[in-house]
Amino acid sequence: MSALESEIDPDATPEPKLQISHLDAYFNDRHVVRDITLSVPQRRVTAIIGPSGCGKSTFLRCLNRMHEHVPGARARGAVMLDGVDVYHPSINPARLRRHVGMVFQKPNPFPTMSIRDNVLAGHRLNGTHVDAPGELVERCLRQVALWDEVKDRLGRPGVSLSSGQQQRLCMARVLAVEPEVILLDEPSSALDPIATAHIEELIEELKERYTLVLVTHNLQQAARVSDYMAFFYLGNLVEFDRTDVIFTNPKESRTEDYLTGKFG
Amino acid sequence: MSALESEIDPDATPEPKLQISHLDAYFNDRHVVRDITLSVPQRRVTAIIGPSGCGKSTFLRCLNRMHEHVPGARARGAVMLDGVDVYHPSINPARLRRHVGMVFQKPNPFPTMSIRDNVLAGHRLNGTHVDAPGELVERCLRQVALWDEVKDRLGRPGVSLSSGQQQRLCMARVLAVEPEVILLDEPSSALDPIATAHIEELIEELKERYTLVLVTHNLQQAARVSDYMAFFYLGNLVEFDRTDVIFTNPKESRTEDYLTGKFG
Amino acid sequence: MKRDLAAELRRPSALSERAGKLVFSLCAAASLVTTGGIVAVLLHQTIGFLQAVPFTRLLTDTHWTPLFAEPRFGLWPLLCGTLLTTGIAMMVAIPCGVLAAIYLSELAGERQRRIVKPLVELLAGIPTLIYGYFALSLVTPALQQIIPGLSGFNALSAGSVMGLMLLPVVASLSEDALSAVPTGLREASHALGVRRTATIFRVVIPSASPGIAAAVLLAASRALGATMIVAIAAGQQPQLTLDPRDSVETMTTYIAQVSLGDIPTGTLEYRTIFAVGLCLFMMTLVLNVIAHRLRRRIHRQERP
Amino acid sequence: GRPGGGAVVTADGSSTLYPLSEAVAEDLQRAHPTTRVTVGISGTDGGLQKLCAGDVDICAASRTIRPTEAQACDRAGITYVELPVAFDGIALVANRKNTWADHLTTAELRRIWEPAAEGRVSRWSDVRPGWPERPLRLFGAGVDSGTYDHFTHAIVGRMHASRSDYTSSEDDNLLVTGVTGDELALGFVGYAYHEQNRDRLKLIPIDDGDPSNGAGAISPTPDTITRGTYQPLSRLLFLYVSRRSLARPEVDSFVTFYLQHAADLAREVGLIPLPESAYTRARARVTSPTE
Amino acid sequence: MSAPVSGLPPDLPSAPASGRSSASSDDLRAPTAGAPVEQAFHAIGFLALLLPLLAFLVLFVSVLADAWPRLGWGFLSGIPSRKPQLAGILPALVGSASLMGLTALIAVPVGIGAAIYLEEYARRSRLTSLIELNISNLAGVPSIIYGLLGLEVFVRAMHLGRSLLAGALTLSLLLLPMVIMTSREALRSVPLSVREACHGLGADRFCMLRLVILPMCFPRMLTGIILALARAIGETAPLLTIGALTYVAFLPDSVHSAFSTLPLQIFAWISRPQTSFHENAAAGIVVLLAVMLLMNGFALWLRARLQRRLPG
């Protein structure tokens, strides 16, 4: 782990994992994401911030084509995952989502499943075979630092956990399908401060192996965990830069106004 | 208007319009507002802030006895409006509410009524006579800066407006019954930033003539529009003071923690 | 490596995915086939019927005696019987049903509602046959005490018991419509200092009116199609009358009566029941479609 | 395929004979629980049509088969055997509260039921002056029933000619219910239905004006019906059994059981049994392969 | 908690302002017009609600009183008879049960399939809204019309005769829209967040249905279907129309067998004028109501039980 960590040089320019170009998204005739062009760097945390309703969630959901599940929703533009355009007609969106996983605002473990089955749910739902399910469960639960808390009650329902634990279980569930990118939509906004701290730690650890995109309302959180930051306003990308640069030296006045609480 | 404005000296000590003492509120056995004692100053904006579920809305709804409409809800204590205890058995709560109006989080114009009828709804539904309804409609819609936008379509249904306009229509509807106090429960949280800005302007103007109590989640908003601020936590009033004092020099550490985003 | 990813992302879904969709869509098609079947069967026989009996005779004749030696095919007596029993039923069901719904949704306490609502729904599910027994063995004798000379089979008894049967239907559907009115509207009204009755009648009911109208239409559609009550208690004599004390024959009774007699296929008598059936189907179709539209309107209102 | 599978005996037809057929089916079922008999009521017309279509094994009839019906059977290749099983009289009944109608003459009956009466004879006073000026509500057999054929033939004089503004049903039960519930009612039903509801109906004697049958009005009784003095509404009831079905043992045993117990059961349900010799002859007909 | 804070900002006088009060206490005390109207309305509404409940109570008590002498084991285990005291409902009871079983076997899979298609697969389009309109109309088509359809298609065209199968096919068409509607409601009760979680894991729709959605909505679905069946069990008109009203004193032994059902037997008894048969009809009604209540109760119990096992 520490060997890996030392590999990441904060100043080195990372390769892009996802390249978004001219992405537009609509709900029926409502244009909510407008012409976004952005490269998400590999093995970094990219935070997306902006006032409520500015299109952060919609943008995020375009990245793994979850957006199109909403009736009347439409997207246009290109999203390249390692150079493959995920919007190409030949792409199977279900397969794509196994590479680009997602964690939601509200913890949503499957209520009919035990903790163990929740972790394995991705494989079950994809119909893929797991060689050593026990090991996989343990590994994923350890990754989200939940193993010690639940190892004695893996057969209990996933919803019997506290909401902080549930959210970590949901992250373990995503990790189990071994995605390369993880999208997080306000993963801690429904949690108490202690659970939030847990999630943040986890994000820090995960970025050693995964590319993370995090939508958050909490500027402090964005400052704490992200390497890069994108500021959205009314569907537009106003500014995208390294987090420290954005906080210390934003180029756009609207970014500064937002960060200092003049609006939002 | 400007004459009125100049009358208000921000440093002058305002008289109390509402005096709440030892107010408790319950949902069945759940004690959600605990022994609140507080004076709401006249012709000022008093903001109520606090984390979700701390009892802000419930407290607000106790002030015009809307709380008792919820099945199983109970309140105890005294709320004095200009020295009259509104919880006295002889008080008619319907009459009280014509003096203490309320605006809700979700814009809720009456869907079966036109814009004009929505403004007049208070009078029509109460069966009170209006001398010059046309003038009243115009005056109220002007007050909420909606007149120019809707004057050509007063006969259209109120729900045909955008949600920001709907919310202003709801405020006009309250103004039409000429209350003295207006309670606002997160009036802009369902609105986009531009509509929010409109509502905030409106609040600024209204405080010249009305006493306003505003529940909001948005600290920036509270800072921008309120003169006084009450911080609630778990049903208790933690701190109540002038807004500038609270932001610059809070007495309680919990207030400070909340304002700096440590929790909530 | 990148080519691998592209290939991986392009792999199609499992077979079960596509097969499932096909099977499920076939199931959904079954409902269309049912309607198609109903229309085809009714139309086919009705066309055969209309070839023998011109349509104008249905509308101009005032007698319905298709089985007799000199058959006459005026639809009016059956229509009259049907509309009479339906009308009486609606006169009982609408006011009581809507009032009960208002009470349940706006005035009753939480606990009262929790107990009574399922009970009302249970009543709505009681077989019509049982109400028929009720009409014949209890209501008619009671009415005969009040109205001397009332015949043993009569529209009044059948209609009023049908109204009683539909009352829970109207109440339950109207209650759904009333409780779908957002609480926000009631609160807005209360916050303007409006008293309760005014809030109910001028804010809540107008907002729920499409749903209440749908409830009424659905109940009317049920009344038109109700068979057992009228077959048991209203009689079997097609008469052009609007006197509720008379014995009448409804469209459904006629179909039931003839099919009990089991008339052989292909005869004109056999075809009459399909012609009457088509007429009944069209009447209920119109009511059902309007009710469906109205109810969709509520759902759409709820969403934003 | 045939309804009800192979082992079921299906009987249908006359409602007049239904009480007897039902009683036979029930007793056979109790005696031999493995037998399976269904009995329906389609009226004589409906039953004969079904018999000739091969839909049922046995048809009960309250009249003899008509030439047109026999031809239909021929065309379908169905041969049948006709078995008389009981006497019946069509009973004229009114409500128990009816105090005025002591008897009716055949002429009055004709005036009530002929086609020309429709819309004209609508009050009791139209039938006989002095009777109440109140509505006359009529109940009678449906046009598919043998009873209707016989009644119109005997009273109106022309088969299938009658007024149509009355409550008509193939099911005599419904007619009895109607007459029971209506003090202004007049109806005609099979004798058995009167017998089963004696305490609820008022029987109206008929004066046929023929002194050879006895003077004055005559009520239907087992005696007047058997001797043929209850005129013109006495008649014979038949079973028509498909020969092809008779080849099946269960049908054969049902018919045998029927003929064995018809006399007793007819008495029980209110029909009038034939002399014993008639049943013996009928049994002989069943077993004889020719005819 | 800490000591209650003073509710007064430091610069606010605590005494109520005098003279400037504009909310006169008289105005606040004035009664609103129409309080008696409100009370009268309350009473009328209550009566309107009480009316059907009372009527049903009267019905039930009178039926029970009529039925009392007949209710017993002999009634449940006997065959229909011309002698009312001997008559029983066993063939009708078994007939109803087999008919319902067969009907459920046909209608439930198709209905759930259709519901799944509409909720999970169909995109909003003209066709789907047509199907929706069609289903809601079918739910309101008079049951006797289904009888006509069954008569022409199953009894005549398919030569099934008046068999159990013909009856079950007819009733299953009648039941289908109800099953579809209650299944759709059940499917809709699965929160969006769960579906999103599945999609987020790259689930195939079919696996998602099988592993997540159906297990979650199973209790509701089952409850709804049992309630729909409880309604269908009282259906009489369509069976009359396909000609099933005959004297049947034996138990059905195959899907081609002739049959009787509880409502048909009750109807046959109601049609008889003799009061002693009306007592049988009343007893039959008590049994039918008991079956319905049992099914309703069972459905509620099942829901409570299955939902308890299914937290969240």
Ligand SMILES: Nc1ncnc2c1ncn2[C@@H]1O[C@H](COP(=O)(O)OP(=O)(O)OP(=O)(O)O)[C@@H](O)[C@H]1O
């Ligand atoms: N299902 C939908 N149908 C129609 N419009 C929608 C839908 N979901 C979101 N929108 C609209 O799209 C815009 C962008 O929404 P989105 O959820 O992406 O914003 P967001 O930045 O994530 O906001 P938040 O911080 O509140 O989550 C908003 O104006 C919203 O009202």
Ligand SMILES: Nc1ncnc2c1ncn2[C@@H]1O[C@H](COP(=O)(O)OP(=O)(O)OP(=O)(O)O)[C@@H](O)[C@H]1O
């Ligand atoms: N109708 C109700 N029945 C029972 N409990 C309720 C009800 N409404 C609110 N509560 C509870 O009362 C407490 C206070 O609720 P209240 O709505 O006043 O909080 P709030 O501060 O306004 O929260 P928010 O910021 O989310 O609006 C909460 O814990 C809530 O769960």
Ligand SMILES: [Mg+2]
């Ligand atoms: Mg969002």
Ligand SMILES: [Mg+2]
């Ligand atoms: Mg609140």
Ligand SMILES: O=P([O-])([O-])[O-]
């Ligand atoms: O005996 P019938 O039913 O044919 O009159």
